[in-house]
Amino acid sequence: MNKSKLTTVLEDAGLSPYQAEAYVTVLELGSASATDVAEESDVPDPRIYDVLRDLEQRGYVETYEQDSLHARAYSPESVLEDLRERADRFEDAAEEIEDRWEAPTMDSHTVSFVKRIDTVLDKAEAKIRAAENQVLVAVSQSQYVRLRDALKDARERGVHVRLAMYAEEDSPHSLPSESELREVATEARYRSIPMPLIALIDRTATCFAPHDLSTNRYGIIVEDRTHAYVFHWFFMAGLWESTEPLFTDDDDSLPRTYVNIRNCIRDIAPLLEDGATIAATVQGLDVDSGTEVTLEGDIVDIDYPSLENVGRDPLFSYLGGQATITVETDDGPIAVGGWGAVIEDFEATRIVIEDVSYD
Structure with a gap:
């Protein structure tokens, strides 16, 4: 690096142009009078004394009297440490700028x-740690390791x-072993085709x-219910249906929780046909206002166009169309739909x- 480039770098590090010129000149001369430093640099004679004293205050040089003011460079150790610290800060700033550019605020x-x-993994981890109700996730084994603690915390x-x-x-x-998977998931499946x-x-x-x-090689981060609904169907029909079960926490004991209304309908439809009284608590959203609601009452009716396929159609859980349960509450019957409900009063989450009982 020539003198001009070194001077420019020192200016970038915080020295004034005169200070940078004087310091590089002192480095070259080793020890010199103020007059000699001014002659070998572009610093004017009237300014050289102030410039050298400023450099002394900053730890770059030391001055001494020998018939006239002289200067010599300090050991560069402190200067090098300062420059390296500045380089690290520039590197950190560069990485931060890159991260902010690649992950704009939601x-x-x-x-x-x-x-x-x-x-994408960082955002997924943060969202999973903040989840309140439901997480659907498809991963490779290395991605699973990255998200495992967040999934366990959510579970x-x-x-x-x-x-x-x-x-x-x-x-x-x-x-992973079944015991480990049970700590991080309600249901777990696998397949040998990359996902x-x-x-x-x-x-x-x-x-x-x-x-x-x-x-x-790219990623998409979406904060939107409509897009999430599309990805949900891709997950269920395009991925989940093609996987092999590892385990599920589902059993016949009560109380029993569903986050998918179609799965619920599949299980309770035969019970209603047999005349059962089904007591339920529904957490969800008011379709009009979006406010959270909780309903308590008996499920008294089901409206599902493909109800006759229960027990026969392997894709029953993933069929589209209307899926509605009617809950008899103290305020009367209320229609409850699933994800994306538009014709019902409430969307069940x-x-x-x-309880299930028979008269």
């Missing part, structure tokens, strides 16, 4: 495209977690990235079957 963007898959808070995992080398034996990374949280947020073998 306050101003409903849909964000990012370049780094790590950014301990009572969040319903559906976990689909890609088993490398076409072998389920490389998957994209997808995490859907509380029906409002979606984190997506193509699978590791894809030539496309969680249905708890409290």
Whole structure:
């Protein structure tokens, strides 16, 4: 690096142009009078004394009297430390700028495209840790390890977690043990075909990235219920249906919780046909206002066009169309739909079957 470039770098590090010129000159001369430093640099004679004293205060040089004012450079150790600290701060700033560019704030963007898959995983982890009701996630085993603690934390808070995992080398034996999976998921499945990374949280947020073998390396972060609904159907029909079960926490004991109204209808339809009284608590949203509501009462009716397929159609849970239960409350009958309800009074986020009895 020549003198001119070194001087420019020192100016970038906080020295004035005259200070940088004088310091580089002192380095070259070793020890010199103020007059000699001024002659070898572009610093005017009247300014050289103030410039050298300023450099002394900053720890770059020391001055001494020898017939006239002289200067010599201090050991560069402190100067080098200062420059390296500045370099580290510049590096940190560069990384922060890159991160902010790749992960713009969700306050101003409903849909964000990012370049780094790590950014998608970071957002998925944060959203899972804040989840209150439901998480659907498809991951590779390395991605699972990254999200495992967040999933475990959500599961301990009572969040319903559906976990689909890609088993490398076409072998389920490389998957985590069932005891570990039960700590992080309500239901877990696997398949040997690579899957994209997808995490859907509380029906409002979606984190997506193509699978590791894809030539496309990007991610999408979406904070929008409508887009989340589309990704939900992709997850259920395109991924979940093609996986093999590892375990499920579902059993016949009561109370029993559902986060999917179609699964609930599948199980209670035969009970209603047999004349059962089904007591339930429904947590959900008012379709008009979006406010959270809790309903308590008996499920007295079901409106589902493909009800006759219960027990026969393997894709029953994933069929579209209307899926409605009617809950008889103290305020009268109330129609409750599932995710994306538009014709019902309420959208159920969680249905708890409290009791089943027969007269």
